[in-house]
Amino acid sequence: MIVKRHSPKTEEAEINVSPLIDMVFILLIFFIVATSFVNEIGISPKHKDSTQTISDSPPLSFELPGSGRITRNGSLIQLAEIAPIVRTASSGESQSVLVKVYPGARAGLATQVMDRALLGGAKAVKLTPMAR
Amino acid sequence: MSLRRRSLDEEASESINVSPLIDVVFILLIFFIVSATFVTVPGVEVKRPEARTAQSLQKNSVLFAISERDEIFHAGARVSLEEIPRLIETASKNRPKPVVIQVDQWADASLMSKVVAKARRNAPSVSIATRKSR
Numbered sequence: 001m002i003v004k005r006h007s008p009k010t011e012e013a014e015i016n017v018s019p020l021i022d023m024v025f026i027l028l029i030f031f032i033v034a035t036s037f038v039n040e041i042g043i044s045p046k047h048k049d050s051t052q053t054i055s056d057s058p059p060l061s062f063e064l065p066g067s068g069r070i071t072r073n074g075s076l077i078q079l080a081e082i083a084p085i086v087r088t089a090s091s092g093e094s095q096s097v098l099v100k101v102y103p104g105a106r107a108g109l110a111t112q113v114m115d116r117a118l119l120g121g122a123k124a125v126k127l128t129p130m131a132r
Numbered sequence: 133m134s135l136r137r138r139s140l141d142e143e144a145s146e147s148i149n150v151s152p153l154i155d156v157v158f159i160l161l162i163f164f165i166v167s168a169t170f171v172t173v174p175g176v177e178v179k180r181p182e183a184r185t186a187q188s189l190q191k192n193s194v195l196f197a198i199s200e201r202d203e204i205f206h207a208g209a210r211v212s213l214e215e216i217p218r219l220i221e222t223a224s225k226n227r228p229k230p231v232v233i234q235v236d237q238w239a240d241a242s243l244m245s246k247v248v249a250k251a252r253r254n255a256p257s258v259s260i261a262t263r264k265s266r
Contacts, residue, residue, distance in 0.1 A: 017150060024157050031164035038171050038195070040232050041186040044259040045248075064241060101241040107198065108181035108237025110244060111260055115183035127245035 045114055045125035059096040059126075060089050062113055066104030070113060079112060086120030096124040103131075171195060172223070175208035178236040183262035190230050194223040194255070197234040202243050213246060220254040231255040 062082065063071045070077050072085065089095055097117040101110055114125045174197035196216070197205040204211050206219050220231060231251040235244050244260070251258045 017154065021150065021154060021157070024154070024161055028157060028161045028164065031161065031168055034170065035164055035168045036171055036173065037167075038169070038173065038191060040189045040193075040234070040259075040261045041264065042189050042232060042259045042261040043183050043185055044187070044189070044257055099245075101245045103240065103242045105241040106237065107235045107239040107241045107244045110241035111181035111183060111235070111237070111262060114260075115185050115262070118185040127241075127248050129242040129245040129249070 043111070043115055043118060045118075045127065059098045060086060060117075060122075061098040061100055062117075063100045063102070063130075064105035064110055064113065065102045068106065068109060070109070079109075079116060082113060082116035083120035086117050086122050090121055090123075095122060096126065097122040098126050098128060100128050100130050172207040174205040174234060176203075176205040178234050179238070180234065180261050180263040181237040182265035184265055186262045186264065189232055189259050189261070190257075193230040193232045193259075194220055195232050195234060196247060196251070198236060198239040198244055198247065200236045200238050202240045204243075204247060213243075213250060216247065216250045217254045220251060224255070228254075228256050230257040230259065232259050232261055234261040 061072070062077075065071060070079060070082070077085070086095065086097060097114075099110060099113055099117070110127065114127070117125050169192050171192065172195065174195050176197045176199050178197055178199060195206070196211075199205060204213065204216070206216075211219060220229075223229060233244065233247055233251070248258050248260075
């Protein structure tokens with residue numbers, strides 16, 4: 001009988017886990033709320049030692065004079081022509097491309113030009129703001 | 133005697149076993165702690181330009197947005213071009229973070245290039261957020 005009475009006592013000695021669960025739930029809710037899954041895709045116009053590349057050989061350049069036009073050395077070109085131009089110009093070693101942006105050009109077009117240049121195998125793409 | 137023992141046993145078995153619950157909650161907690169990056173979103177919705185060569189960008193980066201009306205946003209507030217280096221410095225603390233610029237496709241491209249040029253001085257890499265072209 002004495003042994004019997006002891007056994008409930010051992011049950012009482014169990015750790016109460018409910019505060020632990022409460023705390024863990026609070027932490028869990030905090031992290032669920034605070035987590036923001038930002039999954040961006042994009043292009044990174046990387047250019048290493050840009051000053052050297054420019055001094056060595058003039059890079060391929062495209063101008064965006066605004067109103068949705070793309071020009072190269074003053075002549076109007078289409079968006080689809082950029083990748084072939086870059087591919088022909090690079091011929092073996094990849095070339096860096098300069099995109100000269102004038103006020104009034106749209107960012108969407110500039111991004112597409114950079115995208116096409118990278119598609120054509122450009123090593124680096126540099127954006128340059130130009131004053132009108 | 134036998135009756136009493138049965139009632140005790142039943143009472144003991146009636147309480148719900150919470151250890152699997154704790155296990156699951158802990159696993160969820162660890163998952164969310166690990167995946168928490170705490171990026172401050174710019175707080176403006178932009179229509180990203182399309183790109184074919186888009187790659188997934190680093191998650192833990194400093195975000196800037198350029199709206200359709202050529203306003204620069206960072207962490208929910210409008211900022212000026214001159215503030216950008218300071219903001220990058222504050223956001224990256226001691227470890228340099230890459231910069232991602234969410235640009236609206238109708239924003240001014242010369243402003244975008246100015247932002248890129250400004251950000252390039254303080255950040256290891258600057259990217260332009262795009263969307264998948266169909």
